[in-house]
Amino acid sequence: METVFIKGLGLIGSSLARAIKQDHPQIKIIAGDIDEKSLLYAKKHKIADQIVTDMTGIEQADYIILASPVSQIIKDIAILADKKLKPGVIITDVGSTKQTVMQAAQALNHRSLTFIGGHPMAGSHKSGVQAGRADLIENAYYFLIPASKNTDISKLTWLLAGTNAKWLQVTPAQHDKIVAQISHVPHIIAAELVNQTQQAFKDEPVGMRVAAGGFKSVTRIAASDPTMWSAILLNNRELILKQLTGYITGLENVSTLIEKEDRSALFDFFKRAKVSRESLNAPARAPFYDLFLNIPDKSGEIAKVTGILAKHHLSIINIQVLEVREDINGILQLVFNTEKARDQATRILEKDYEIVTR
Structure with a gap:
């Protein structure tokens, strides 16, 4: 049984834990965080199998995910450089800046440890373990920055396959x-x-x-x-x-x-x-297709729309209510991954709703 150690149970760390558990239920997840309430929540909701307030158990990890703020990630890399880690362990992070992180990671490269910088381009104005979702990163770009050209990223992308992210390799400067x-x-x-x-x-x-x-x-x-x-x-x-x-x-x-x-x-x-x-909505740059419709401000109206689409086996990759006015109707934005699906949804929904052209 493989083990993943996740340091930091905020929005991203807990979302990755959820996605890993959902896609690889056999994997053991050890979660480390200084906030005991976050840890207890993770254990209670089966987001993590084991919880620690430090790095206890990190020596048995096959994968280490550093999901704290960037300043803490850099400190944690320095700590890992002096620890006895499992041979073949893959270390990654989710920090929003990469040049400082990759510079710090040179200490790991000197020990022949595999480090792959990472940054999922997804988030929320909400934070904390309770805000995490297994599908938070679905269809979002996930930057990967291998420490060297010969670094194999396939094991890491396998581990995080449940996120359904779109992998994109760039340099730290880019x-x-x-x-x-x-x-x-x-x-x-x-x-x-x-x-x-x-x-x-x-x-x-x-x-x-x-x-x-x-x-x-x-x-x-x-x-x-x-x-x-x-x-x-x-x-x-x-x-x-x-x-x-x-x-x-x-x-x-x-x-x-x-x-x-x-x-x-x-x-x-x-x-x-x-x-x-x-x-930004051009297919060559972002293959997403939007549909906008007026919906009354009534309880259950969004569920009605999604229910109609579900009956026709149409999958939505994103949905949001646009706060563009204050009258009795709202604008519902539905996002599809193909033009065909968007057009089919338009034909179905225009029978009951006004389609808005933007």
Whole structure:
């Protein structure tokens, strides 16, 4: 029987544990965390077979997954470098920055230990073991960064096959540049927008109370774990500072256009953004197909929609309610992995619902 040691039972660590248990029930999972409540929850709900508050039992692990904040992952790698580990053990992490982690992992390479950097591009504004889901990473990109070109990743992808992730190998530098722009900087912007809005409405509490629609969509990620994000920003500081400078310059340019009342340039600004944003749904870049429909704000309405699709054996890979307005209807976004499935769902649902063209 193979053993997996997972250090850190937050959203990602507990989701990986669930996916492994679901796909490989014969594997023993040892979970380590400093939060005893998280450990007890994991044991009670059979997410882990054994729980520890330290690294007890890590010597028997065939796989080690480091799922703490990046700063702790780096410390744990240094600890592992001095431990007697099982021959052939595969060590990986799920940190949101990779250059600092891969640099720390050189201490493991000197001992001929296999280290494969990892980062699943999935998450939630919720955190903790209770927020974890076996399908959290389904159809999401999962970056893998082998320590060397000859590293075999097949055993790790077998272990994590239950996540149904889309594997993508990149270099540490490529990874950090990508996530700085599409993940790290957006989190900063969302947090600052919430903080600035809170300050603007300090004498008008009704302002925050009515905030909805686009504001909620843009700032949803501001509710993420502050401990984790503080660590992420400091571990990718150079790239984030560079991209923040570019973002600030862009805002200053827009401010200048508004001052000059340059309608044509402002139109071009929004037009470029619209074209780029719409291209994200192009099949060549992201093979997902969206369907939007109006649904009444009634209990059980979403279950009714999914029930209809289930009867026709149509699988949804993602679903969400878009908070775009405050009237009696909402916009339900359904995501399919093929154009055929999306079109079939459209034909079925348009009998009972208004399809929204976006």
